[in-house]
Amino acid sequence: MIEFSKTGPLAHNPFHTTLPLLIGVGQAGISVIDEIRLRHEWIPGRMYAVDTDLQAIRGSVATEKFLIGKERFYGMGSLGDRHEVTRAVQDQMDDLVEMFDAGDWALVVCGLGGTVGSAATPEIVNALKNRGIQIVVQAMLPFQFESQERQDAAREARARLEAEADLVFVTANDRLLGDCTPSDDLRELIHLHHQEVACSLVDFCRLLVEGGMIQLSLEDCQERVVALARGSRSTENTWMSHTSDRGENVERLIEDALDGIQFHDGRVWEKADSMIVGLVGGADLSMDRSQDILRTLRNRLPDGLDFLPGVLVDNRLEAELRLTLIATQSTAEFADTVVSELDEKSFTYPEDAETERLDDVNPESAKGIEEYNQAGIDHEEINLGEEVVSDADSIYEQDFLLPQHGTPQRYFSEQEELPLDRKADRGRFEKTDPTTINGQDLDQPTFQRMGMKIRL
Amino acid sequence: MFFKKEPDVVVALEVGTSKVVAAVGELRKDGSLYLLGVGEAKSSGVRKGEVVDFQTAQQTISEAVSDAENKTEVMVGEVFLAVTGSHITSRTVRVKTNTDDEDHMITPRHVEDLDALAQQQPIPADHAVIHQLLQHYYIDEKTRSTHPIGLNSHHLEATYQVIHGLENKLACAVRSVAELDVDVRGLALAPYASAQAILTRDQKNQGSVVIDLGAGTTDYVVYLDGAIIHTGVLGVGGDHMTQDISLGLKLPYQRAEMVKLKHGLLSPKGIHPDEQITLERDHHYDERSIYTHSLAKIMYARQWETLNMVREDLNQLNLWPRLSSGIYFTGGASQVRGLREVAKELFPVPVQLVQEFSFEGDLTFSRRPDLSTVLGLLQYAQNYETIHPKKAGFGRVVELFQNALSMVGLF
Numbered sequence: 001m002i003e004f005s006k007t008g009p010l011a012h013n014p015f016h017t018t019l020p021l022l023i024g025v026g027q028a029g030i031s032v033i034d035e036i037r038l039r040h041e042w043i044p045g046r047m048y049a050v051d052t053d054l055q056a057i058r059g060s061v062a063t064e065k066f067l068i069g070k071e072r073f074y075g076m077g078s079l080g081d082r083h084e085v086t087r088a089v090q091d092q093m094d095d096l097v098e099m100f101d102a103g104d105w106a107l108v109v110c111g112l113g114g115t116v117g118s119a120a121t122p123e124i125v126n127a128l129k130n131r132g133i134q135i136v137v138q139a140m141l142p143f144q145f146e147s148q149e150r151q152d153a154a155r156e157a158r159a160r161l162e163a164e165a166d167l168v169f170v171t172a173n174d175r176l177l178g179d180c181t182p183s184d185d186l187r188e189l190i191h192l193h194h195q196e197v198a199c200s201l202v203d204f205c206r207l208l209v210e211g212g213m214i215q216l217s218l219e220d221c222q223e224r225v226v227a228l229a230r231g232s233r234s235t236e237n238t239w240m241s242h243t244s245d246r247g248e249n250v251e252r253l254i255e256d257a258l259d260g261i262q263f264h265d266g267r268v269w270e271k272a273d274s275m276i277v278g279l280v281g282g283a284d285l286s287m288d289r290s291q292d293i294l295r296t297l298r299n300r301l302p303d304g305l306d307f308l309p310g311v312l313v314d315n316r317l318e319a320e321l322r323l324t325l326i327a328t329q330s331t332a333e334f335a336d337t338v339v340s341e342l343d344e345k346s347f348t349y350p351e352d353a354e355t356e357r358l359d360d361v362n363p364e365s366a367k368g369i370e371e372y373n374q375a376g377i378d379h380e381e382i383n384l385g386e387e388v389v390s391d392a393d394s395i396y397e398q399d400f401l402l403p404q405h406g407t408p409q410r411y412f413s414e415q416e417e418l419p420l421d422r423k424a425d426r427g428r429f430e431k432t433d434p435t436t437i438n439g440q441d442l443d444q445p446t447f448q449r450m451g452m453k454i455r456l
Numbered sequence: 457m458f459f460k461k462e463p464d465v466v467v468a469l470e471v472g473t474s475k476v477v478a479a480v481g482e483l484r485k486d487g488s489l490y491l492l493g494v495g496e497a498k499s500s501g502v503r504k505g506e507v508v509d510f511q512t513a514q515q516t517i518s519e520a521v522s523d524a525e526n527k528t529e530v531m532v533g534e535v536f537l538a539v540t541g542s543h544i545t546s547r548t549v550r551v552k553t554n555t556d557d558e559d560h561m562i563t564p565r566h567v568e569d570l571d572a573l574a575q576q577q578p579i580p581a582d583h584a585v586i587h588q589l590l591q592h593y594y595i596d597e598k599t600r601s602t603h604p605i606g607l608n609s610h611h612l613e614a615t616y617q618v619i620h621g622l623e624n625k626l627a628c629a630v631r632s633v634a635e636l637d638v639d640v641r642g643l644a645l646a647p648y649a650s651a652q653a654i655l656t657r658d659q660k661n662q663g664s665v666v667i668d669l670g671a672g673t674t675d676y677v678v679y680l681d682g683a684i685i686h687t688g689v690l691g692v693g694g695d696h697m698t699q700d701i702s703l704g705l706k707l708p709y710q711r712a713e714m715v716k717l718k719h720g721l722l723s724p725k726g727i728h729p730d731e732q733i734t735l736e737r738d739h740h741y742d743e744r745s746i747y748t749h750s751l752a753k754i755m756y757a758r759q760w761e762t763l764n765m766v767r768e769d770l771n772q773l774n775l776w777p778r779l780s781s782g783i784y785f786t787g788g789a790s791q792v793r794g795l796r797e798v799a800k801e802l803f804p805v806p807v808q809l810v811q812e813f814s815f816e817g818d819l820t821f822s823r824r825p826d827l828s829t830v831l832g833l834l835q836y837a838q839n840y841e842t843i844h845p846k847k848a849g850f851g852r853v854v855e856l857f858q859n860a861l862s863m864v865g866l867f
Contacts, residue, residue: 428695428699428709429503429504429696431509432503432504432506432691433543435542435690435692437690437765442690442696442761443696445699445700445703445754445758446700446754446761447704447754447757448703450757452757454704454705454753455749456706456747456750
């Protein structure tokens with residue numbers, strides 16, 4: 001049996017020899033890098049927390065912190081003003097870039113539903129790119145039940161990121177709703193999601209940097225992650241899952257990985273056509289064993305799924321095995337292809353696009369809906385008058401709301417106001433301390449927090 | 457008016473979110489407890505089991521005590537007070553002492569040493585201890601003993617359940633009563649008191665959970681091998697459910713409360729979506745119809761969430777297989793239809809609704825689960841008086857003075 005030594009000549013052919021700069025932008029991004037810092041001995045280089053909210057910055061465990069718009073926002077957060085955030089970042093860009101002084105590649109993590117994530121990240125990525133730094137972005141899309149303005153902002157930010165960065169992983173928060181019940185704590189699910197993303201990104205970075213028995217390269221990964229066209233209504237291109245186990249039970253390890261929170265609703269198996277696999281084990285992880293594990297995993301995956309494995313030995317892990325699955329979509333589907341062939345201008349959304357509702361859509365949009373209805377699908381079925389979106393399939397159907405022929409039209413779905421945006425009225429419990437458990441304010445009606453519609 | 461002699465009676469007082477209740481029991485010479493009567497007043501100024509409006513709350517306490525005095529012809533001079541609130545928490549502490557004597561015999565001094573050691577265990581600086589409940593003694597680190605005195609061992613260990621809460625909130629509760637010239641003889645955690653009315657010794661040994669669904673809080677206590685091993689207070693109760701109904705169905709709070717009591721049900725399953733309840737017109741409100749399905753949906757969501765939080769807390773004990781006696785629901789909010797079904801969905805042990813209590817005395821209160829806390833508190837008081845009999849003469853005066861000071865954290 002031939003085994004490759006970790007220090008042998010074939011063992012090290014990494015994408016980069018330096019550790020990446022790890023940059024968390026906005027609250028979601030900071031949450032993920034904090035998870036990385038708190039949960040992993042292996043820290044991927046210097047870690048930066050960037051936000052407009054001083055409290056979020058102070059609470060972060062990142063090694064470097066940068067407050068955007070100190071003179072504009074006074075550390076109180078951006079209050080949803082994307083343009084102000086953009087201007088603030090542009091004003092402070094020199095200071096910001098100076099902070100990112102070392103390193104030749106960066107991993108930028110952000111949530112595109114937030115103001116800072118969607119407005120500041122493209123500016124930062126653009127500045128880093130101009131300095132010749134290679135960039136991998138992990139972006140998280142907002143829930144479909146969030147406001148149209150947020151969806152538009154996320155879409156625009158995504159398009160800019162895909163134009164600038166070398167690799168953009170886009171995951172969707174909607175996947176957390178896969179088997180979410182009214183009793184589930186969505187904030188807890190988001191937290192778990194951030195943990196899973198953090199673990200996956202750590203092992204992904206390590207496989208790129210440290211080499212290993214089976215090497216991953218950025219170019220291979222790039223081929224397997226599609227950059228969707230500007231204006232596309234498609235959602236994510238990546239689904240991540242991570243698990244670790246100390247036992248010998250490989251079947252269980254694989255089972256746990258395939259049971260990842262983003263895999264729950266099964267969308268991954270309909271959309272993904274590639275699987276980047278990261279396997280990290282202790283000194284006892286031989287080539288034979290890793291091949292066995294990968295073979296077992298391969299047999300569990302759908303036929304035709306492109307398989308890209310990376311294997312790394314970390315002596316500190318002893319008997320532990322860590323398995324990361326990054327399912328990706330490598331080709332744009334019909335809807336996206338159509339979009340990409342069309343004039344980009346027709347999909348440029350107004351700078352200050354406000355939420356529009358079905359009742360007051362413009363005639364052109366209405367025509368699009370009409371055409372769509374003629375194709376046999378009633379938009380009421382998928383729109384959301386009856387219940388706030390809780391059915392992942394319904395949500396996803398919106399991806400394909402394009403007429404069968406002619407110019408694609410915008411479709412305006414009726415949106416619920418995100419509870420987080422609403423000032424909480426504590427009513428009867430105004431004089432009491434809030435009862436907050438797992439991030440939920442229990443003084444607020446359960447049906448409201450769970451997004452249930454009540455028929456009057 | 458004839459007033460009975462004070463030493464023969466104990467009074468239990470609960471300042472609840474929906475009502476204030478004072479129960480008066482007579483300690484009989486044969487050792488039994490006889491319920492003389494219960495005074496009640498609609499509560500005000502109390503939310504989530506805590507006083508938020510001192511003067512209003514004090515007034516309702518006064519009304520309840522006066523009502524009890526009138527009904528029982530007993531002058532209430534001191535009470536045992538049930539306390540609750542989400543600030544209350546508990547932890548298990550284990551302490552150990554060496555038996556240095558030649559024969560290594562365990563004496564009462566060693567037991568006292570353990571009590572003292574347990575008292576020294578740290579709790580948050582702004583907290584005060586409500587109960588320090590002995591769980592078990594351990595001889596030579598392994599063997600469990602109920603009465604270790606007289607046994608021989610190199611070491612004696614004990615575990616205690618220490619229940620503590622925010623000192624200023626407890627002091628506020630005590631002061632609201634003490635300022636009415638009513639002494640507070642002792643405090644008891646509300647679910648611990650309820651458990652006294654519900655659980656037999658066997659049930660405590662077999663492993664039981666008592667969940668008290670109150671208006672302001674959901675309290676629970678877990679017994680195993682005869683000892684309390686866990687307690688919890690969630691600041692969520694029937695009040696929250698009423699508010700949910702009020703906001704969800706656009707009803708005034710008082711009408712929502714009436715709807716909950718009269719038509720409330722917890723499961724929307726099997727209800728036709730178009731089924732409606734007509735709320736009759738009265739001098740306050742116009743006639744209106746609401747969908748039964750909507751009402752059940754709102755109530756189910758709240759109850760499911762609350763019980764699920766209790767379940768998640770209990771899951772951490774990892775003791776479900778040992779809680780063979782199951783879960784006992786009590787409290788005013790446990791009277792809602794469909795609770796058993798929701799509880800069965802969630803808990804992996806038998807579920808029982810305690811709707812009736814057995815005691816001697818005025819049986820008109822025997823079918824009132826909302827009184828479980830005061831009825832249990834009377835039993836707690838009976839036990840307390842047996843263990844700590846009142847002093848007479850000047851000793852009694854000193855004791856009352858010390859009690860009053862210690863209750864407000866000054867002594």
